[in-house]
Amino acid sequence: MTEAMHEPPRSRSTLDHALYVLRDNPVTLIAFAMFALLLFMALFGPLVAPYDPLASNTDVALKPPSAAHWFGTDNLGRDVFSRVLVAARLDLMISIAAVALSFIVGSVLGAAAGYWGGWIDTVLGRLLDTIMAFPLFVLAMGIVAALGNSVENIIYATAIINTPFYARLVRAEVNIRRNAGFAQAAKLAGNSDLRVLAFHIFPNALPPMMVQVSLNLGWSILNAAGLSFIGLGVRPPTAEWGVMVAEGANFIVSGEWWVALFPGLALMFAVFTFNLLGDGLRDIVDPRQRT
């Protein structure tokens, strides 16, 4: 009851802090604006797209950008602008789902290994070493090839190659705080090991994790698009940035640049956004940045 009385000022100060970080660092502000645009594309892309992304119209095939087709048309006469817009949802969904999966699995495994050490640590270390022994994109290729060509399998493959990063990061962050004074103090205050780990140590690993999440979102989009580019996962005619660049690449040597350029730029924009977002997110999650 009094709990509730304490809560409002706290949450307000968190919001204040977020606003302060945004005001303080214009780069973060820009990154968040870019992220908002991406989210808008992902949520409302299909609603605002001027054309059906799959409808082909050979009369207008391979037309350069114009008032009617802002980004031009592809070899089947499909509107590139609409396709770029609609593809945002699929690309973001793949990367967010993959990162969420690896975040959860990596956190649990890494926290347990970092806190308790012993055989859990040894086994996990061996497992991660083995995964990391593969060039990661190549491993993703192998996994998708083995599991079958589908969007879910792209997500699983991306999650598997991301997991070692989270697990190692969390393991290291937890390990250096395992015997920190505040963790011991929390035990003296009557917290069990599990509570100390979950409520005292793990939250302190969040700031570097946020940077990792953000970088990883970008990297996951790149991975998924790369897999589609070589014909794994998302298949034509589905609108996806990697597939679209792959289709457009065939026309680049004859000068039809727009088919590949716009989806490529969209891809770059998304990855760039996530890379910029990282530091800002960390500043918001880290109370030490508060003054």
Place this chain on the structure above:
Amino acid sequence: MSGRLRAISLRILQAVPVVIGVVVISFVLTRALPGDPAVYFAGPAADEASIAQIRKELGLDRSWPEQFAIYVGALLSGDLGKSLSTGQPVLSDLATRLPASLELTLVSLLLACAIAIPLGVLAATRPGSWIDHLCRILVTAGVSLPTFFTGVVLIYVFYYLLGFAPSPLGRLDFIYIAPPATTGFYLIDAAIVGDWSTWAAALRQLVLPATTLALFTLAPIARMTRAAMLSALSADFIRTARAAGLRGRTVLFAYAFRNALLPVVTTLGMVFSFMLGANVLVEKVFAWPGVGSYAVEALVVSDYAAVQGFVLAMALLFVALNLLIDLIYSLIDPRIGFSAQ
């Protein structure tokens, strides 16, 4: 320094479980195919009889441990299966195409290091200067660039618009003949026989794909160099060196840079991981006849033996590279082997 020798042999021994792990995962991947692996390995055009024969050849009718033993036995005798599309053993396919990939990767790596390390050092010694900002922009942009897209843009600009670059099809224009294979690296082989026009042609073909890969690679190297250099420069021992009156050059190179090199060398492992992956995409864009485009072609025709052979070969190559990196590291860092004593 027997401690160091012991540390080095220990490190080599540590590669053994990793290799075993790689083989196990590779086995799981070959057997995890949904449906009947025999159908996949036989290819889309196979009939009942040939599928049954493949199943028997692969030992799919036996228990898992037995299958694993057969798989390992085949690996030990160098048998990665046969490629459907080329009809050749996968191993020999990979062996003939590997030099092309290695040449591309190594040239890109050298290019990336040649740009990234000086850039990182300069950025760290002059924080806030234009070179620091340039470094930061390159780093952020570099990791945001999809390699396949960079390649496409470079082709459009330098081949289609400007006409500087030759057509992006392979390692050598069709009017030239490949130099006699000694190392398989065209640049080296052509130089050996003194065929400089072929050498120049090979270099021209190499420039765009190598630049594409290097643009992607230099970002992590530059970022790590800058960070490592900044932390080395703020270390206490730099203050001692300055207080002793050592020259700026000595402080920068003998003291700061040599210490900063350690984390940079460690990052190279991750960099290789990214490069071997990005290689696949770059090879596809530039029709580069390396192992990457071989794997992509195999994927298109569902030639799974070739794909899995490629994955395994890349993993083993990467394990070897990591081992090499660690050995180099132990040569520069005297502390290696101390804890093992």
Place this chain on the structure above:
Amino acid sequence: MLKLTDLSVRFRTRRGPVDAVRSVSLELGRGETLGVVGESGSGKSVTSYALMRILDRGGEIVAGDAVYGGVDLRRASERAMADIRGREISMIFQNPRAALNPIRTVGRQIEDVLRRHSRATAQTARRKAIKAMEAVRIQDAAARYHAYPFELSGGMCQRIVIAIALACDPKLLIADEPTTGLDITTQKAVMDLIAELIRERDMSAILITHDLGLAAQYCDRIAVMKDGEVVETGASADVFGAPAHAYTRKLVSATPRDGAQLRGLLPAEARKPPPARAALGAPILEVQELTKTFPGKAGPVHAVKGVSFDVRDGETVGLVGESGCGKSTTSAMIVRLLDPTSGRIVFKGEDLARRPAARFARDPLRAQIQMVFQDATDSLNPRHTSRQSIEEPLRRLSPLGARARSARIEELADLVGLPQPLLDRFPHQLSGGQKARVGIARAIALEPRFLILDEPTAALDVSIQAIVLNLLADLRAKLGMSYLFVSHDLHVVRLLCDRVVVMRAGEIVEQGAVEEVMRAPSDPYTQSLLDAAPRPPVALAAE
């Protein structure tokens, strides 16, 4: 020889300029040793970096002059400065291991300096480097020449740093906290060596330290700095014997020394009568044959080898020893963070050693045994406000509801002298002393019977240490607690403790009433600990 006139140093930071040194004027004669003393942040190190012109990035001399032997150090070219550094003026630093290049052999590092100042050629460098190592009393210098810093002890590393500094026979040596990070016995050896070399070579020296005892013992003249300004200078005996400035008085009285009483550490105006002590009761804690063995790579490590002592109700026992003596392991076992290998921990008649540490969090006795941690910064969760930190034990182990907890937290804040508005701050927004108060408030929140104090003042400046020690004494009287005070410093322990237990290498070498042990130690190790501690200025009249 060296003259600083109105020297001011400013740092550009993200939050605007910071004046680290303000109008400092100092003079140093030939053959003289000047002590610059002050608490952290007083600008004493920055002053020396400024005159060497090795300020960190963002710092610059904005006013004043520094003249050394006729050379204007502020305006000299960088090239001229580089010639002066190491040849005319040298510096040694705190934390010697970090002060050496970790991947260059120590011999090469000495050679670098010799070659730089043309004191040696490629042929003679090695011989001269070994000579320089012998000059700082390094045994078997030729063999140590090839060693890397990580292969040497902290004291040996400091000798190497001194060898680098003295290799080219400078006329002036600046020693910046040269003993910080070393064990007490090593500290004395290093300081004696420095003093001897200074005398032998007829050098001038500046000793920068926070330790008044060290300054009093080794310096001819003293300059006291506070907030970037010199508040007092004078001959050592005068400054410590009859301090003119109020701040110097405060510093001198706050320094623990022979014969000083706890209240005597506080400034005169803040002294209250000492709290009355209740009579000691029956033993509340009996430690019997406690051992702890850790599995190590090179065989088992016996950290604690059969330790027995007891603490009576209301008593304070000091547990003293150098780092690695097993005192921290012992206290971790008593507070039930660590399971002993064998032995008994009898608390109020119950053997706690039988209750596994992993499950002790829910033990009814958990609230009774609490601890104040060594490093206040490390012991507070950076994501929790002071209020949340203090609330944690109440929330987990007391039956209080949210409203009652809130009242209790405010009561605790008053008790430890923490202003209420600070309750909603995060640790990084608090000073060292404030963090220590939060840590203490948390430890006493459940009104424990027994409190372990693990070097609670080790990271604090002396004036703050004086306040915290007095607070602990007041709380002990008010709440009737028993303390186990873990420390490396016998002079601090003496102030608060009734009895003292001295540990060395996992064993107890001596225990007894604190005054007795200090006056007539029965064990030579205790004697060497007492000898090694710098003699604080005793001349100060108690006013």
